Amino acid sequence: MVLFGATGDLTHRLVIPALYNLSRTNALPESFTLIGVARGNMTTEDWRNDLYGSLKKFIGAANAEFDPDNIDAGAWRRLAEKMIYVRGDLTEPALYERLRGALDQAERDNKTQGNAIFYLAIAAQQFCTVVEQLCKAKLVEQPLEANGHAKFWRRVVIEKPFGHDLDSARKLNARLRNILHEDQIFRIDHFLGKDTVQSIMAFRFGNGLFEPIWNRDRIDHVQITAAETVGVETRGKFYEATGALRDMLPNHLLTLLSMVAMEPPVGFDAATIRSKKAEVLAAIPEVKPFCAVRAQYGAGEVLGKPAKPYRQEENVAPDSNIETYVAMRLEVDNWRWAGVPFYLRTGKHLSRRVTEIAIRFKQAPYTPFQDTDVAALRPNWLLLRIAPDEGISLQFEIKRPGPAMDLASVKMDFRYEDWFPKEANVGYETLIYDVMIGDQTLFMRADMVEHTWRIVQPVLDAWAACSAAEMPAYPSGSAGPSEAVALLGREGRSWRPIDGPDAGQHS
Template sequence: MNKPVSVVIMGASGNLALTKLLPSLYTLYTSGALPAQFTISGYARTGMTHEEFRAKVKANLMDSVEETQLVESLVNTFISKIFYHAGNYGSVEDFGQLKTELDEVNAEFGDDIKRVFYLSIPPAVFEPVINSLRESNLVEKGNLDHFVVVEKPFGYDTDSARELNATIEQTFDESQVCRIDHYLGKEAIQNLMVMRFANIIFEPVWNRNYIESVTISWEEDKAIGDRGGYFDDAGIIRDVIQNHLLQILALVAMEQPSELTSDEIASEKNRVLRKITPFKAEDVVVGQYTDGVCSGRSVNSYRDEPGVPKDSMRDTFAAVRCEINNQRWSGVPFVVKAGKAMTKSCTEIIIQFKDVVGSIFANQPHHANKLVIRVQPEAGMIFNITNKVPGKGMVLKDVKMDFTYNSGFDVAMPGAYERLLLDAINGDKSLFISYDELIQSWELFTPILKKIDAGENEVHFYRAGTSGPEEADFK
């Protein structure tokens, strides 16, 4: 893309902007991915001059970017393209002043310029920011040179998600909205469609005739820490499962899109979500960690964390069994589960294949094939197959075919935010969440979330540093 771009970060003084977004933009700049003409403007309530903000950005670059990329001349040029404006989120006058500043710093670009607004702000100020953008004439509805990137949470339940979208619709068309889920920017997730649809060995067996079950798991070996106030209002289902993991499920289970466009990919994902049957009570197990040990460190129980009520019934672990009622997947259980204070930190997709029917090796101890797609921390794939152990006797053994991106490709792994920011700048919405997908996912989870919020759902306790409650081992 050669068109000049102006990136405006709302909430620029916050942690996400300073440690993720701006370092990602710097990496895109040093790799030549950004247009030759660009500016980055920060907006927040904190009073700062351009120079003070640039100093903060530079300090965070030193901590967040690999040392080999920190070339002094590149850093200085990048910093020189950064500006800052302090103002209130609900002040049309302040946003009008921002517009004047943007027009001034981008004057040399001419009128043919793209503007991308990244909302790195708390949900409480989302509506006033959207309204101020419209009323100050910073954006024009339907203009595809004006994009808005929305960071989750996208609502709290179905009704609030609809209300949030109604606010967005006053200012932007759906074609201008990028709802970001940074998990969709991870290499292993992006590779799911390539693995399935570009390799003939997978697609013929990617169905209920050959697959026994699918498990998508997210584990973190850390406790809540100082996030108790936020987390007790949300819980693990809202924080991880309803968005990250359900999006992964849709990519694993969807049909091949007719073409690689954002509309076609979103359509196929949404078709899967619509075929997930409503959850029964026995399909959902929620848990909460008690005191224990994670990664060699003592961990207090969730109820003893700062900001958490002593009688909290909030979910720090959840496992949900899903059934997809279509021809490809009918009868195959999909289990999505996530937990805090677990044995390890990892995200993986496990495709468990069925055993060979009528095998002549049925009396030999071995396991059915299993494909493990590792999303993090070390992205790659492990394929478990059965081999004969060298020697005279017929002894079988399960062996692993192991691939990692780091060993397979002699290139640096880009961060998720780098890819997603570049896609937003280029107007490519393939890895963003459509409104239809969003509402469908909330409709699936809102009934169980209402029960959890009301303290009506049974909570199973598990010790920190373990794999979660036993009840989550679905049979």
């Protein structure tokens, strides 16, 4: 693995802890070699020591139960002893000649057989520069044997964002595919490394109980929520160029939607599953601006601590027109989902951290209970909890004990930690392993990327024309703006609460 951006935040915070966890569980091949590429003036030993120091910090931060002073020395040694550091400027051809030498050394010393992953943990504007330089140096070529099979493989991992809008996504895809085959490109999204996300398809298609009711006849609507308690922290410069919609909708939330709404695949191979997801995205019309809400967090209190407004954050313009909250309504125009609204929302500095998919089933008829003490029938909810308390729960009605016919809402609850041993995990382990074995199931295809941008492009265009004075605000530590409540309210629906004692569990 050639890791561009070897001294950057992403490398320290996620990539190295993930590789360490793979080493700890013996999932790294014996021949694995890590080549770091960055501009910093350091030796390989300096780089190793720097990574070891940050490993304790970040692997502990990602796993509260993990003792950061209890690093597995053997697992770290297996990884560290096969590290090589290469210094250079990403725009200079000389760097890629030095990189060729490091790849040759890895092959001689560790028998890598020519296989290589180029991981671009760098700024998005440098993606094409690096890929084009790799091409000029002939480092991404896959020469063929006489039988037509490649002698070895070369793969490229690209971090989000995959473009800034529809036009830039198309141009990025065109430039990449002018050099690489689609099966060489792995567009990585850390959301998809979570166990609950990967379990969506198993839950749907491995149980005869749910698939027959997974349609417009039984489902009233679907809510997908990604709420964060953190603000922009030190990422003000990035966020000013991105915003909540670009940061979360085209990748994380629309990918979750595609997994919930896809048709049953004929197999679980990557090509089949990605085609089914792409069909869903192709069936979603462009979102009209009046079906989307944006807002920016103001002053308030988050988790008991005072929070300043977004416009006072570091590297944020005092008249910023960038949203920190977005909610939208969309539909999937196909036979299964016709008329079923999907509501998506995400925001920063909200009252509680929660990522979940909430499926509300249509209400049972009240008629059988009209002459009883039942005052109302509450809806049935199926919750797929992705973070922080991974699991699945089903809410339904039962009779309350006593002589009168009265109903109570209860739930059946499955939590991963109750059934399976908890492993230290930062969310990248499965994804990096899949790149190694060439499984693209959890990675976006070019047409999928372009569909996600097509869906939200009218909203981006409309918001770009709005002034900062038109930006709604919500207090930090709240559930979001009143405009988001009205988005559902005009159809007689309401968001599931994300704050309060029953948040994420009952409605």
